[in-house]
Amino acid sequence: MAKKFVYFFGEGKADGASEMKNLLGGKGANLAEMTNLKMPVPPGFTLTTEVCTYFSKNKGKYPQGCKSAVDKAVARVEKIMGAKFGDPKNPLLFSVRSGARMSMPGMMETVLNVGLTSKTIPGMIEKTGDERFVLDAYRRLISMYSDVVMEKAAGIEPEEGKGIREQLEAELAKVKKKNGYENDIDLTADDLRSLIEVYKKKVKKVLKKDFPDDPQKQLWGGIGAVFASWDGKRAISYRQIENIPEHWGTAVNVQTMVFGNMGFDSATGVAFTRNPATGDSNFYGEWLPNAQGEDVVAGIRTPNPLSKKNKTADTKHLPSLEEEMPKIYKQLHAIRDRLEAHYHDMQDLEFTIQSGRLWMLQTRTGKRNGVAAVRMAVDMCNEKLIDKNTAVMRVRPDQIDELLHPMLDPAAEKKAVYITKGLPAGPGGASGQIAFTADRAEELNGKGMRVILVRNETSPEDVHGMHAAQAVLTAKGGMTSHAALVARGWGKCCIVGAGALEISAEKKEMKVNGKTYREGDWITLNGTKGRVYEGQITLLPAQPGKNKYYKQLMTWADDVRTMNVRTNADSPVDAKQAIKFGAEGIGLCRTEHMFFGDDRIAAMREMILADSESARRKALATLLPLQRKDFYQIFIAMNGRPVTIRLLDPPLHEFLPNREELMVEIARLEIKKPKSPKLKKLRSLLERVEELHEFNPMLGLRGCRLGLTLPEISEMQVRAIMEAACDVVKKKKPCKPEIMIPLTGHLNEMKTARAQALAICEEVIKQKKVKVKYQIGTMIEIPRAAITADEIAAEAEFFSFGTNDLTQMTFGYSRDDAGKFIKYYIENNILPQDPFQTLDQSGVGQLIELAVAKGRKTRPGIKIGICGEHGGDPESVEFCHRTGFNYVSCSPFRVPIARMAAAQAAIRDIEAAKAKKPKKKAKKKTKKKK
């Protein structure tokens, strides 16, 4: 059977249906569906995406049989409409529009009013009785067609603002100016008639061709232009950004023109079956009388609210369609109800009213923000439109994020003065006054000011300032830089790597694009998008706890979810926050941050600088009670939920002063005060710093290598953990400590570290005389550990994948350094995405799958989790579910997102199982439908 290239729709019957999006594009498929639903759709037909592919591969030729199919479809439309394309007496006009599988707004071409020629214009005037209207439509056709079809065909690539369309617009402006008109509508028929002549001459002069006076030429010109626009620059770059494959192609929809601008019984509008901003279930939309669709979208005229309920303080004086055309509104509302019932989802509609008759031009699933998505999902479920699992699937996990952070008021953001952009490291919005040092941030905050800390990059020594600030902005660093990690942990708004900033903390200023901002200047950050603005911008507060829809949806999600969600938390405050967000345990409690406090860093340094084991032990002894208290409070906060505590991980030099700064200070002192005792002290400090200096600290003496070569450090930590656990249990409170050995790469490391920890644990339990259940496990973050997971599992009760480090070492990328070339790689399609943000499933993922399989082979019940940044990334969470993880762990503010992602992964499993069950039958069915 020959392929079908053209799908007709009209008068209640359509060749296509909504499932055929791949072939007909979204628009075409839904026009067919609405037609089948007997809704008033202007008749027309769709040229398939396969024609596009053929067209693209064959230098603009059409497959055999395509043209005759179009002729036949035109004839069917003519029959329905009782008019003829090109007929001088009773002419039919077409619109020619693109329509791809996925919406690509504004990326491809459209031509309207196709079929107006010197021969059909008189008939059209007679038919409509409106000369001015017809001439204006013709003017619009010339303008659109010469731009979309002719200029492209001539191979002209004009400079921006100097295309044929702009040249014609300039002629229009001239006429308006001459006559003192304000709006296009003021132009008379005579004005238009002479303007049309000017247009035609201009087109001939610039494009060296006459504007075609043949309806068929116009039609095929339009179709070709739409197909060609699939391979246009704009479309290609959009496809690259959105990962849309080239081979999809676009369909072309040729449809009878209907006019919303044929007088005041005509109108046009766009509507949503529910409010896309709030989710409330009222029909929502905007309309304009005597206007064309473009006019609503373009924003030249302020559109009117669709219904009375839609009115706001700003729009209460404007007429609603409900009031102006109550019958039509009722008809439209009925269509709205049917479409929602049919599609089971909120729809985004376009309609036109021509001389008192309603026409539907488009329906598609409507976009919505996070708040609205959650509310709609819950409402629709309560309305029995969808079931609970479908409700859960309706909300993208990252949309949940919007509910957890204050957001910039979108309207206010639109008007704000843009400064620069960076990486969106911590979501939400924040306004504050600039401070350039952590101390200053803390000081100003102490005075009750809202501060934004602006640094080149942050270090553990800036943590107090970061805490005091509303948000953090850095010029350097990537998504997993110190600033990003800490901010995300706190759910704090943060932008990193804003490379255009030149920051001088000394001069207390930052320069960007020629402007200078000083300490105390107000700026606002959109951490969700990575944008920085001048001044203060209104914030919309986040109160997920008060959002009943959110709470309901998360309950449904948790019901279906099979994987646990834990949090990464280093303090009781974080732990409590995370529990509020639904964390079921701590998957990663880093102990190193605990050593940066003022009361501790001194003891820590003493320990590091000690030249003997006994001196080290002495310093560690002062740290022990402090650590024990940390752990005690965290255990109490977690109230019996498991707490995985990682032993000291970072290289020791992180706790010492900066090497280069020391060298410079010494060089200066040597000249200025060569005999000062400070110089001597600094020199001996530098000596130790030099000893600890490493060329590649990421691959150096850290993780379990520390605890193995300096066992007294691990001993102190394990003792602190177990003493705290025993103290908790003594108070009759539950407690589940899990001791995690970091950076294991070889079975023997784990064996030795485990034996060491086990001995201390048993000793403490014996001393304290209570029973505490505990586990000892390991991070899997070294490729070798993944490869030899079968060996390591013999000594580990749990695996926690540290995917940050595992990604670093599997790729050979340093998080701190790779930002530059990763950016280049993504821009140049060498990497599909930043592997530190979304788990690289095809590379790192293979290692993880291998490790899970090997680990479970040795120890079938081994508990497996993830505690890298990826634990909060929805795609990565789904990977973890698929790979059989017991839990994911992420920063507190990502916990709800992870819960959602885990729930959706579980639902996908259920659906895949359902699809498999009635094996052969189901397969046939889906095939048919598709």
Add this chain to the structure above:
Amino acid sequence: MAKKFVYFFGEGKADGASEMKNLLGGKGANLAEMTNLKMPVPPGFTLTTEVCTYFSKNKGKYPQGCKSAVDKAVARVEKIMGAKFGDPKNPLLFSVRSGARMSMPGMMETVLNVGLTSKTIPGMIEKTGDERFVLDAYRRLISMYSDVVMEKAAGIEPEEGKGIREQLEAELAKVKKKNGYENDIDLTADDLRSLIEVYKKKVKKVLKKDFPDDPQKQLWGGIGAVFASWDGKRAISYRQIENIPEHWGTAVNVQTMVFGNMGFDSATGVAFTRNPATGDSNFYGEWLPNAQGEDVVAGIRTPNPLSKKNKTADTKHLPSLEEEMPKIYKQLHAIRDRLEAHYHDMQDLEFTIQSGRLWMLQTRTGKRNGVAAVRMAVDMCNEKLIDKNTAVMRVRPDQIDELLHPMLDPAAEKKAVYITKGLPAGPGGASGQIAFTADRAEELNGKGMRVILVRNETSPEDVHGMHAAQAVLTAKGGMTSHAALVARGWGKCCIVGAGALEISAEKKEMKVNGKTYREGDWITLNGTKGRVYEGQITLLPAQPGKNKYYKQLMTWADDVRTMNVRTNADSPVDAKQAIKFGAEGIGLCRTEHMFFGDDRIAAMREMILADSESARRKALATLLPLQRKDFYQIFIAMNGRPVTIRLLDPPLHEFLPNREELMVEIARLEIKKPKSPKLKKLRSLLERVEELHEFNPMLGLRGCRLGLTLPEISEMQVRAIMEAACDVVKKKKPCKPEIMIPLTGHLNEMKTARAQALAICEEVIKQKKVKVKYQIGTMIEIPRAAITADEIAAEAEFFSFGTNDLTQMTFGYSRDDAGKFIKYYIENNILPQDPFQTLDQSGVGQLIELAVAKGRKTRPGIKIGICGEHGGDPESVEFCHRTGFNYVSCSPFRVPIARMAAAQAAIRDIEAAKAKKPKKKAKKKTKKKK
């Protein structure tokens, strides 16, 4: 059937055989074998290693049936010898000696003369007619037994030099002093009789027990002491060093005593069936008349040469056994011939002559040095003792190394003053005068002096000094530090990481253990062992090309070898050297070293500091002809052998001045000359250095990441390679360039880099109008590349495993930093060996196997090689052979070693295939034999 714990041997019949080393130990198995060969072995029996294991696990108890088996064996010996153990009239004496599966010289205990008691002494005196001899034997028994058995049993751990043995020796010394005796032999029977009383009293006093006067007690005390010594401190630490498993255990050999000290028709000696130092085929050994075995080994008396041919200038005046006891010598020589014919290898013998009768006490495969090993293998093959493959298997690949480098004269080394030790980074020996900077080394060398460059660590800027020096010694760095890499590449003697050295280049001195060495002082390095000595030591020259045995053996090795051996070479000089050593191509030509020359570093820096692509291209244009010339010369030198050239790999900051030094210099200038134009220049230089600064350069912007983000660099290099190749072909010479993309981690990197290189190659070929065959492939050195090798193989014509980086990233170890904890790990048995020296087969190896399998799945014929340091490590070479590599590549001086290792791997394959062929039968046979 009950287990057999005791294996008898005597009078031409033995329960055991030489294959039973695991059960009987080496000594016991060979005593059995010699007995079976009807050689004169004093009868006795062996308690098996299984008894040892039982003994060790059961707190010193013996398995059931063991004691009665010993009793039976004793009775058999008694029958043969016509004497009885403990019989007052005709007493039999035993020696009790250890004997493990592998020789552990001096690590375990021995007791001689067991069975001498107050009751048997008179009978013994009567039997021998030599009272003095018997009393002296008794004195020795008390001394040995009280030390080995009684002191240990008493749980006394005396300070060094204060044990019971030393206390008894002191009593002996007293008597000698009192009587003015010089030697033990001067003691009369009376002296000995009273000394024995003194001994017994002392033993009683110190050890609180009487010396046992019961032969059975003595025997079991001795047996128990030997078994217990398997778990003694010395044995344990030796086992750890030599990787001998604890569960092996030792056997105990109880054997009839024979005495070489029963007068001048008695003697004792050790011999080698061939000369172990030179390999020449003459029977070689030493002997002493009227002496016990200890006397030869202890070196108190100078031993005599065995034969006339053995005599040297130093020993020509001494009597040979050949002259003194010609009959016995003839008998011994016949045994020597039979043993070699039987064992097909050089044997190390111990014999004793008692009253004119020869007794064989031991035979085992003799140790030999590299030169001797090679000669013996070839000689024995020519003598039809062994076949060619066996000859090849006889030489450990690392022994070949001894033939390639000058060596310290072992005799001179023994007497040298030891300074310190480090890691043996470059083999061979070298003497020279200390220089502390590269410039100084070059300067002194220019004056005709032999120099040793001593640095804390070396950098590329020291290369000229390293070249000028005889050897390099550094205080820091590991086996793959810069110094080690460069030195090994040149076959230069080098010791790195000699941590005890405190080097001050400013003061021109180094301190170690309280001593100070200054510029110009002579030192000598043993780079094979990592030892540093004072002064000049005689060197033995290396002339492998003149060694006909070496040449012959390598021919046989090459005949059987299936894997190619290439070299890592960056210059025509290296290439020529490597060809002499048998290299069949270049597996890794690094291009970065080429940029450090004086004529190039300036252009390189200009390129890096350029702020635009065009400025970069300009600088690169000056480098192009220089690179082209490099490649041209290398191609010519390789004369058609394949040359794999790796595109630029290191991070660019390696070519710029040191960051910290710059910072310090700027800080100084800011105070001293704040207005100097130099300061401004340095500041802007620092700015660029800061831009390029990375926290973990190993994981930063290097490898293909460089060539992808700055494509003009790769373009220049590829152009230089292809232009050179075309020029070579134009001169009618053969040329096989292979372009290698470094550090690939993702298919798209390879795809892009390959397309880029391909375009340039084709362009050059078109311009030059010649045909050149070339390949484009990649390093596999990033774990992700190994995991996704199936994808990458689609774009790569060859894989070369860069196992240095692959090891770094698979382990998460930085070569530059990990030295410290790797050392700790190895010392504490956490790592079995340094993974940078010997490939970690269980971890990194799994990744390699995976990559090979995946790569070959996509591209079955893909060429696979290795170019990391491991390419010259015998174990790793065998792994490569097993994994199906096409070639290994290593530094020129390792090429012969790799050829040998590859040949041996091939032979093992052949033998495994042979063993498999007659499947079931062969299995049974080996089982029986084992």
